[in-house]
Amino acid sequence: MLICPDSCGLLRAKKATRGSSRSEGGGLAALGGEGTEKPRVCEKPIRGRSDFRRQRHLSARGLERAVPAPDFWEEVYRNADVSDLPWYTPELDADIGRALTRHVPDGSRILDLGTGPATQAIALAKRGYDVVATDIAPSAIEKARRAASREGVQVDFRVDNILDSRLEDGLVDGIVDRGMFHTLPPERRPRYVTAVRRILRPRGYVVVKAFSDQEPRKIGPYPFSPEALGSCFEEAFEVLSIEDARFHGPGPDPPKALLAVFRRRGPGDRP
Numbered sequence: 001m002l003i004c005p006d007s008c009g010l011l012r013a014k015k016a017t018r019g020s021s022r023s024e025g026g027g028l029a030a031l032g033g034e035g036t037e038k039p040r041v042c043e044k045p046i047r048g049r050s051d052f053r054r055q056r057h058l059s060a061r062g063l064e065r066a067v068p069a070p071d072f073w074e075e076v077y078r079n080a081d082v083s084d085l086p087w088y089t090p091e092l093d094a095d096i097g098r099a100l101t102r103h104v105p106d107g108s109r110i111l112d113l114g115t116g117p118a119t120q121a122i123a124l125a126k127r128g129y130d131v132v133a134t135d136i137a138p139s140a141i142e143k144a145r146r147a148a149s150r151e152g153v154q155v156d157f158r159v160d161n162i163l164d165s166r167l168e169d170g171l172v173d174g175i176v177d178r179g180m181f182h183t184l185p186p187e188r189r190p191r192y193v194t195a196v197r198r199i200l201r202p203r204g205y206v207v208v209k210a211f212s213d214q215e216p217r218k219i220g221p222y223p224f225s226p227e228a229l230g231s232c233f234e235e236a237f238e239v240l241s242i243e244d245a246r247f248h249g250p251g252p253d254p255p256k257a258l259l260a261v262f263r264r265r266g267p268g269d270r271p
């Protein structure tokens with residue numbers, strides 16, 4: 001369902017039917033690593049699939065969404081086979097592909113932000129985009145470079161923390177964020193939005209896929225309603241659409257998501 005902004009902000013999302021089945025997708029605890037309104041610190045870094053199960057066990061005791069140790073993401077990528085990670089999917093998500101086809105012409109420069117296994121970055125390069133891909137975890141970037149080389153595609157991979165980014169102003173025409181923004185606790189989100197706005201050329205597009213508050217499994221990243229997701233961006237960006245989606249992946253019951261498309265306001269655009 002497509003949700004567009006009305007004069008008072010965002011129209012309400014249609015309530016999605018709530019499923020009840022449990023799957024390996026419950027391991028998405030690590031996808032959302034970063035917590036609740038009252039974050040707690042994970043004392044032990046979470047490693048590999050068995051630790052995702054451990055996190056799921058913690059969640060049963062009400063400790064879900066604990067804030068990870070500072071090197072959480074690096075530990076994950078150093079120790080895991082990326083294809084075992086719960087967010088791994090070998091293909092470009094079809095809805096992300098459609099959003100880009102609609103808004104960002106082939107040959108444009110696109111940033112895959114929080115690229116992780118880099119499957120989205122590699123697929124975008126194969127589609128003819130000029131791709132920059134960043135991640136906070138050096139091991140993710142190292143493995144991503146090897147994957148791109150195996151696939152024979154050129155991607156400009158960089159280690160970069162979006163909350164303290166060294167990427168150039170106006171570097172890209174479009175940004176794809178599949179599952180990164182929703183890992184951030186509320187107080188870090190304005191910094192993300194400011195950085196993304198700076199890195200994007202005026203009237204460039206951001207496509208964000210984030211966990212939906214309609215997902216019944218209560219572990220994982222921060223869940224968003226369309227209103228909450230839109231409100232994070234609407235000061236600096238025009239909210240073009242927010243629609244119900246899924247995090248495609250290997251599991252039989254992919255988590256419910258929102259797919260949002262925002263456009264950076266340009267000079268003279270309505271604030």
Ligand SMILES: C[S@@+](CC[C@H](N)C(=O)[O-])C[C@H]1O[C@@H](n2cnc3c(N)ncnc32)[C@H](O)[C@@H]1O
Nearest residue numbers: 031073087114115116135136161162178179180
């Ligand atoms: C859930 S994973 C998604 C990975 C990838 N986008 C995908 O869909 O397969 C979130 C990614 O964001 C990265 N990340 C987390 N915080 C970050 C930050 N502050 N700056 C850049 N990347 C970050 C993590 O290392 C991880 O690879």
